[in-house]
Amino acid sequence: MELHGKNFLGAKISAEGQTCFAAINPSLNQELAPQFIEASPAEIDQAMALAETAFQIYRQQPAEKIAQFLEAMAEEILQLGDTLVQRAHAETALPEARLLGERARTIGQLKMFAALVRDGSWTEACIDRAIPDRKPLPKPDLRRKLIPLGPVVVFGASNFPFAFSVAGGDTASALAAGNPVVVKAHPAHPGTSELVAGAVLRAAKSAGMPDGVFSMVHGKSNEVSLQLVRHHAAKAVGFTGSLQGGRALFNAAAARPEPIPVYAEMGSTNPIFILPSALAKNGSSIAEGLVQSVTMGVGQFCTNPGLVFGKCGPKFDAFVENAARITGSVVAGTMLTSSISARFRQRAQAFQEISGVSVAGQSSRALETQSPAYIFSTDAKTFLGQSPLHEEMFGPSTLVVGCDSDAELEAVAANLAGQLTATIFAAEDDLNNHRQLISLLEQKVGRLLFNSFPTGVEVCPSMQHGGPYPASTDARSTSVGTFAIKRFARPVCYQNFPDAALPLELQNKNARNIWRLVDNQLTKADCQ
């Protein structure tokens, strides 16, 4: 399959821009063919205008048609076969096994949203029936359900070229809710993006979806991103990436004449708290699991645990030594891009220069393009005094912080910024002795784990992937799991509407057999 390097404005392939860039193979530090052409302002406007027009048709599609579209996407992505996996490997250096797993997850997500749309209960249908003889005033008939927001702009993430990219969670949930999507392809895997975009467009065509339901533009410059977010037709934004990038999009969206929601997932340090009895009982298995979690995928997960807190003492020292020893034998890997790897090395250097921080352990690397793994250690006072230590270091590294007392454990917890996750390793007596710590952590995170590691994000209704700022710009929302569909929808209430003019989900007969709140009681029964 030959790559063309152009933008998809709906079904049209277009390359009117003047700026080109190539993907780089990070293992070889070599350019990959072809050149990709950054979208021009006129092309971006076309993609958004097509999405705006398509919305008028797409928002009226029956659930079954949208479900078929999502399933066709899954099928078309699978059909890309080895071509997709090989290109993704070349562009990201992620191993094939990992990419196959991520592809399965991506396909699973598409099918999950298809099932959710087909089921229909996600629309939150509510019916409050009229009481014409109520005193002092009659009660009108009121019915409410969720409807789509309009065109959604999705920014692919570098670290998940399938699951958080062109046909990833944001695209799947936005399409599932009834919104057209315009993707800004991540410039680190533009070829992978082109292949997936082609698959999405073939699915759109075979499922009979309107032209413009999906577009994808290329761009390395901030201007492309900002033009998309500022476009009047854009009604919401999904983003996974850096704090700096996410905040810039959030600021641009908030400054629009009509502000729009930005769901930016910007990573975090994912602190782990190891409590005394757990350390005494399972110190060595925790050390092993920790290093594995920190270095998995060359540490390039949003949920990578970058901070570890415990109470000082001989057992904690032994734990750190153990973790350091295991880190020493980690096989170095290649990071996603040379700039990510340069930034990682720079931050690792800066850590070492902070007085009170030392390198407890470090792996070696075989090649110049690889990144070693680090385990740093410090004490709580240094940690509390040095804000750089609170920031995410994207890569295979963690900082172990020794605390003198329970009060100091609570102080560091209270001092944490918002996080995607926090983890507590605890035995039963630990839990009883640290209720305040757990309460503090609950307020800092989207997901709280017990005796397990945060890497690995299950796709299911109970998942919450998104936490208080700066982990994300909207802690009320998740980017993983079925609830993600709600971020791209809003409620509308219909008052005194004739039954036949109501949306199907709100008519008296519950033809879709969905859960509805009728006169404040959840039921699947028809309305009398």
Next chain:
Amino acid sequence: MELHGKNFLGAKISAEGQTCFAAINPSLNQELAPQFIEASPAEIDQAMALAETAFQIYRQQPAEKIAQFLEAMAEEILQLGDTLVQRAHAETALPEARLLGERARTIGQLKMFAALVRDGSWTEACIDRAIPDRKPLPKPDLRRKLIPLGPVVVFGASNFPFAFSVAGGDTASALAAGNPVVVKAHPAHPGTSELVAGAVLRAAKSAGMPDGVFSMVHGKSNEVSLQLVRHHAAKAVGFTGSLQGGRALFNAAAARPEPIPVYAEMGSTNPIFILPSALAKNGSSIAEGLVQSVTMGVGQFCTNPGLVFGKCGPKFDAFVENAARITGSVVAGTMLTSSISARFRQRAQAFQEISGVSVAGQSSRALETQSPAYIFSTDAKTFLGQSPLHEEMFGPSTLVVGCDSDAELEAVAANLAGQLTATIFAAEDDLNNHRQLISLLEQKVGRLLFNSFPTGVEVCPSMQHGGPYPASTDARSTSVGTFAIKRFARPVCYQNFPDAALPLELQNKNARNIWRLVDNQLTKADCQ
């Protein structure tokens, strides 16, 4: 009951500020005793710090205790009896009957949220059970529920001194979700606010709530409002008022180091579309109902219909004449404040100076302090060309716009800004002939009405009060009805937690008998 004019910093009464202001009786244009003292920066900081501390206790309160607190608030407000109603009448010129109705609604809302909290299903509990032998990876145990955000800043509205003020919808829903509240009293009814704040604090005390769960500060200056929104302890903002005011708070919140959600409900023009068959059948009753809806409460409702669209012709001319005639006999009323009334007169004057706009009808006024009602008329081309005609005119006025064709009706609909409501008067054949119009309107509003007027906002689960910008800053949320509780909550996921350490709502035994999504099935059953 003597008013003291001071701020409530939790249970403490405080007046350290240097700036004073008095309430004005708008009917008499006279100052009312006493002087109210604007909160100083230190006092605002104290109120927010108290809320932050109280949150650590309040968030852990059992649902039953929070429900009792809300019910005690309702009881204490009732206990204020005539004192409250008389002071509110003096400060707002709203008639006693209206105030009694609004008090009943306010008390009803508090009891509704008490019932919602007691019921518990609002917490969206989800359980996905572990599958330890799943291949290729075991599935962890994941459980999710909503938790409160933290201290909420609430800005009272001038036009609903009870239902959208100190103990109004935002305060009730924020407290119900488990958040402390700091109210900025509206300076147009500071005495009413003091009375209600006293009632809330007595309820907090009798229900055993922590000091700081509720505070109220006074202030006329923007600085007070901005300091509250910018305070690091504030985690969300509720506001009802003008576009200018709401947008300023939204901007301040978005520019914080940690942005927070702002739910600003900023009114709208609430367009009405009268379709041909409905006009032919019911033109005169629609004209009567329209004038009543426009002039009710001196036109001071967010849902006041400020725009009316219909198709030109003899029937439409007759309708306008009829509505104009009825408007002529409307008894003029006193608006909430002299500045609101001055602004209304100014806008009415400006309308008349736009070429193509004429006064179709106008009522007379008996007193200088009263405001006449207006009905203006124009054609679609003038309307489309003049942006001032698209903006809300707060007061007893509406603009009737004649359209030449269905295409022009659709053009004005497509051109509307976001609205709280839109209304369609239609007979059956009208609906069949105007599907595109209905689809367009659905995208502009939070609530779509059929053959009824938008004034009168029912408090129930199906209500959606909030629409696309500029009607509100967050169309995903409602400020009226049970769903309002969700605006002040966010999900947290607990992974692999021991049953006893989980929140009650997520333990295997469904002790609260709430609806839970267990392995993707809604059920009230215990978990095995």
